[in-house]
Amino acid sequence: MIIAVTDRKISAARDFLMQFEIIAETSPDMIILREKDLQENEYRYLAIECGRICSYYNVKFCVNMFIKVAEAFGSERVQVSFGSLRTNRDRLLRFHEIWVSVHSIEEAAEAERLGATHLIYGNVFETSCKPGAKGKGTDELEAVCGAAGIPVFAIGGIDTNTAGAAMDAGCKGVCVRSLLMQSKAPQTVMDELRLKIKRK
Numbered sequence: 001m002i003i004a005v006t007d008r009k010i011s012a013a014r015d016f017l018m019q020f021e022i023i024a025e026t027s028p029d030m031i032i033l034r035e036k037d038l039q040e041n042e043y044r045y046l047a048i049e050c051g052r053i054c055s056y057y058n059v060k061f062c063v064n065m066f067i068k069v070a071e072a073f074g075s076e077r078v079q080v081s082f083g084s085l086r087t088n089r090d091r092l093l094r095f096h097e098i099w100v101s102v103h104s105i106e107e108a109a110e111a112e113r114l115g116a117t118h119l120i121y122g123n124v125f126e127t128s129c130k131p132g133a134k135g136k137g138t139d140e141l142e143a144v145c146g147a148a149g150i151p152v153f154a155i156g157g158i159d160t161n162t163a164g165a166a167m168d169a170g171c172k173g174v175c176v177r178s179l180l181m182q183s184k185a186p187q188t189v190m191d192e193l194r195l196k197i198k199r200k
Contacts, residue, residue, distance in 0.1 A: 001029040001173030002193060003120075003153060004180050006050075008035060012184045021053050023180050026190040029173065030060035032079050032099075044069050062099065067091060079120070082107045089114050101155075103136075108144045108152070119148060120175055123156025124166055138169040145170030160189070163196045173197075 004023050008016035024031060033050050035043060043066050051073065054061035062079050063070035067088060070078040077097035085092060085100050092098050093115050100116040102108045108119050121144050125135040135157055145152045154166035155175035163174050176193070183189045 001153070002190070002197065003173060003175040004028040004031045005034050005155070005175050005177040006031065007177055007181050009037075010178055010181050012182050017049055017053070019181065019186075020050055021057075023186050024053050024057040024059050026180075026187050027057065028059060028180075028190070030062055032062045032064050032175070034064040034079075034177075036065060040066055040068065044072070047073070062097075070095070082111055085111055085114050085116060102144075105140065105144050105147055108148055112148060112150055117150055119144070119150060119152045120155050121152055121171070122154060122175075124154045125157025125162050138165050141166065141171060142169040160192045160196055163193055167197055 006020065011019040013019035013022070031050070031054055033047055035046060038046065047063055047069055051061045060077070062077050063073065063075055064079045065081070065084065067078060067080070076095060077099065078092065078095050079099035080088070080092065081101050085098070097117050098115060099118045099120060100111045101120045102111050103122070108121065111119060121141060123135055124138065124141050141154055151172035153173045153175050154171045158166060158174045158176050159179050166174050174197070179189055180186050
């Protein structure tokens with residue numbers, strides 16, 4: 001599976017919604033609208049537009065962080081931080097899919113106990129999203145995948161050169177941000193990424 005993660009600040013197209021639609025057209029398995037700097041009302045407006053685009057292209061859409069927005073949309077899925085899962089566990093259990101970001105095997109185990117249905121583990125490789133943060137590497141990713149009873153997805157520095165190594169570690173898919181957001185030809189990138197994953 002390939003999950004696209006947004007960041008409008010690095011969008012190749014000046015119009016973020018245009019870049020979002022081009023990415024949606026490549027048919028990723030899901031798009032997570034991750035725009036943490038926005039206020040909730042700003043995020044809600046953007047989520048409405050992005051949700052419409054995903055619906056048109058039959059792509060799963062996932063709200064990041066703003067639980068109220070996901071609830072208002074009647075969404076069956078949401079993506080949150082490990083800390084948010086701890087704080088909002090009872091509220092989050094209403095969702096069919098609870099995607100949780102974790103950064104260690106201990107967090108992964110606790111997130112699963114608290115009701116997470118999917119784990120996003122990272123950063124696996126060095127990434128511009130977290131400058132100076134050393135990649136955790138595929139050995140720890142493999143340990144998380146081996147211990148978890150739910151699907152694990154790799155994030156951080158995932159591109160056409162590293163996706164295969166992440167899949168070899170046992171994850172169910174990869175999350176990509178800059179690879180698609182900064183691309184002027186997302187379809188070409190997606191085609192190559194799919195080939196790398198299918199070979200594993």
